Amino acid sequence: MSVFKRYELHFFTATILEWKMLLLPDKYKDIIIDSLKFLVKEERVIIHGFVIMSNHIHIIWHCRHPHKRENIQRDFLKFTAQKIKFDLIENHPEVLRHFKVNAKDREYQFWEINPLSIDIWTEAVVKQKLNYIHENPLRAGLVKNPVEYLYSSARYYETGIDDWGVLTPL
Template sequence: MSTKYKATTTDEAYFITITTIGWIDIFTRLNQKYTIVNALNYCQQNKGLEIYAYVLMSSHIHLLCKATNGFILSDVIRDFKKFTSKKILETIKEEPESRREWMLDYFQKSCQHLKREQNYKVWQDGYHAELVETNWFIKQKVNYIHTNPVKDKIVALPEDYYFSSARNYAGLDNDLEIIMLDLF
């Protein structure tokens, strides 16, 4: 498997994008958004994940982050995806979801071609990771992360989108704490 866009080094920061299979809008429901926020909180507290910027969109997540304390970022992301896949499916099955049958069918059909035994596929294989090497790159990616909901016309101002670190940088309440960078 190619390592071009993988977090293969330790203790370095990466810009990461994790996308749902078929770009399905899973994170339109508050319960699904909190599945992701809670899992990220867990990774911060138990798996050495440091998050500097993030945004949770309806079908993907952008993170500027790194793994610390001997953890390897690729392992943290793998575990995050595995856990959230199970939790997302559980939430779809147990809580109100008008698209339940369609989503479960899509997730099931998305793994029929796989050699390994798997019943449902929620996330696309792998993830896109770019190594952070310059302050310019950091500023560009943080701006990209924070303006994502603005570009999609969800909000007018980045800090108005609740599931984004733009709120942290603006000094507003947020359920996900981050390590703020002093670049602005």
């Protein structure tokens, strides 16, 4: 794949604090999608694959120059946490208390600290990571076929249909 000569790909994983099922409601998955749409529209990232599960997310992306990976990741996690927090305050305060932390810089924490972000340098590794993220809903018993899971890029790679308008093929 010529993609590896053009730019560096990253496999990004972020997990909800203590693996809690915060992203179970679709409205919180939609917050993740809206943030991805913003990043693509503002030309900060190119997204090649993703899955949003109930307690974690995986993304294969490229951070576009001059934007730095660590800044994009930080801003993405902070923005999504804030949007989820505001919804919990308004609609589910009983759930919000499960994310209260004793920290100097925040009252609540939704994402685990230090998300995983690794460089992908070969075609074999990108294919392995893409298959891994697409098979997450299958392994979780949510679907019989990965393309059936709505919050994933699996359908895009099977049919060419980008339900979210955020994907660029590898």
